Amino acid sequence: MATAEIASNLNTWSDLADRILAGHSLTKEEGLAILSSDDTELLSLLDAAWRIRRHHFGNDVHLYFLKNAKSGLCAEDCGYCSQNVKSTAPIEKYNLLNEEEILAGAKQAYDSQARTYCIVTSGRGPSNSDVDHVSSVVKKIKDEYGLHICCCMGILSPDQATTLKDAGVDRINHNLNTSRKYYDDICTTHTFDDRLDTLKVARNAGMELCAGVIAGMGEEHADLVDVAIELRGIKVESIPVNFLNSIDGTQLEGKWDLDPRFCLKTLCLFRFANPDVEIRIAGGREVNIRSMQAMSLYPANSLFVSDYLTTKGQAAMEDFRMIEDLGFKIITGDARTAELLADREKAAEAAAQAGSSCSPCGGSSEGFSC
Numbered sequence: 001m002a003t004a005e006i007a008s009n010l011n012t013w014s015d016l017a018d019r020i021l022a023g024h025s026l027t028k029e030e031g032l033a034i035l036s037s038d039d040t041e042l043l044s045l046l047d048a049a050w051r052i053r054r055h056h057f058g059n060d061v062h063l064y065f066l067k068n069a070k071s072g073l074c075a076e077d078c079g080y081c082s083q084n085v086k087s088t089a090p091i092e093k094y095n096l097l098n099e100e101e102i103l104a105g106a107k108q109a110y111d112s113q114a115r116t117y118c119i120v121t122s123g124r125g126p127s128n129s130d131v132d133h134v135s136s137v138v139k140k141i142k143d144e145y146g147l148h149i150c151c152c153m154g155i156l157s158p159d160q161a162t163t164l165k166d167a168g169v170d171r172i173n174h175n176l177n178t179s180r181k182y183y184d185d186i187c188t189t190h191t192f193d194d195r196l197d198t199l200k201v202a203r204n205a206g207m208e209l210c211a212g213v214i215a216g217m218g219e220e221h222a223d224l225v226d227v228a229i230e231l232r233g234i235k236v237e238s239i240p241v242n243f244l245n246s247i248d249g250t251q252l253e254g255k256w257d258l259d260p261r262f263c264l265k266t267l268c269l270f271r272f273a274n275p276d277v278e279i280r281i282a283g284g285r286e287v288n289i290r291s292m293q294a295m296s297l298y299p300a301n302s303l304f305v306s307d308y309l310t311t312k313g314q315a316a317m318e319d320f321r322m323i324e325d326l327g328f329k330i331i332t333g334d335a336r337t338a339e340l341l342a343d344r345e346k347a348a349e350a351a352a353q354a355g356s357s358c359s360p361c362g363g364s365s366e367g368f369s370c
Helices: 003-009 013-021 029-034 039-057 099-111 128-145 158-167 194-204 221-233 260-273 292-299 316-325 334-356
Strands: 060-064 068-070 116-121 147-152 171-173 208-210 214-215 240-242 278-280 302-304 331-334
Touching: 003 158, 013 221, 013 260, 029 221, 029 260, 039 260, 060 278, 099 116, 099 128, 116 128, 128 147, 128 158, 147 214, 158 194, 171 194, 194 208, 194 221, 208 240, 214 260, 221 260, 240 260, 260 278, 260 292, 278 292, 292 316, 316 331
Parallel strands: 060 302, 060 331, 068 116, 116 147, 147 171, 171 208, 214 240, 240 278, 278 302
Antiparallel strands: none
16 A cells, blocks of 8 residues: 555544554554655644653653763774774774773762663674673672663673673663665674674663664665664664764765654654654754754653764753753753753752842843843
């Protein structure tokens, strides 16, 4: 059946939301209809996605802050990444942080009552010594602070995954990035199955899964739908949805195919396909969704704040303001976010106190009337 026919048979996006909430699994044809829907339907589509999101997550928004524990020095050729072996992007490069530095980050997380501490490293996969090093630190973090630990370390062997799990690692992040069909167009040094295998290895070791996608790399609509459905089959706990931030010096330099409306439709696709999974607005949102970022939190319930691995993000205070303006509730997921929130509250209190002392003099030192 043609996509247009599927769209007309849906009647309304609200009807599809009803079916999803009743247990229906989104089909490929329905996913294609979402991505090809007319822009005039966008508000109706967002409202339907919001109903699903609200049912499972209320108005909570989870915030996460990325820390790059090892940067650059990667032999893989993923075309979107500034750390890849062919990239000439001017990024900072350094080896795995030492124990003291990783423990210092864990203490920051604990002191601010953070739920999760994430350890992210570049490269195809870790050496056994890297895994042993991280595992040793994780054990100390668990003993001293009891934090939830997420590791993103590339392709893992079963023994490495077991070592991380035994040390106390709770979750592994390993993105699929695109569909099986399109994967060879963005990377030749490892395969789609390599990524699937790592997720299976992590699951078999007893860890939670975080795996996502990058939209805007030249893929077709069907590729995005395929990976959304693939992630549903894997039953991941969290899906970061990235939008290509084309970096000079990478193989995808100068590729800017996305607009804010399509980005929002993509988030709706992943919400309909994975109704009870955390959907995170990830890298590239600032440059692709732009002034419509607030609307992205109707299908999504999580976002990264501040900077990414090698690119700058929107100021955290702007994210906090955006979330509060929506009437949503911020759930902090890392130490830095809690610190910034506390600073903002102090600034607001100071501003309120300063305002209360203003006299009806007809003007203030800033040029505004009292």
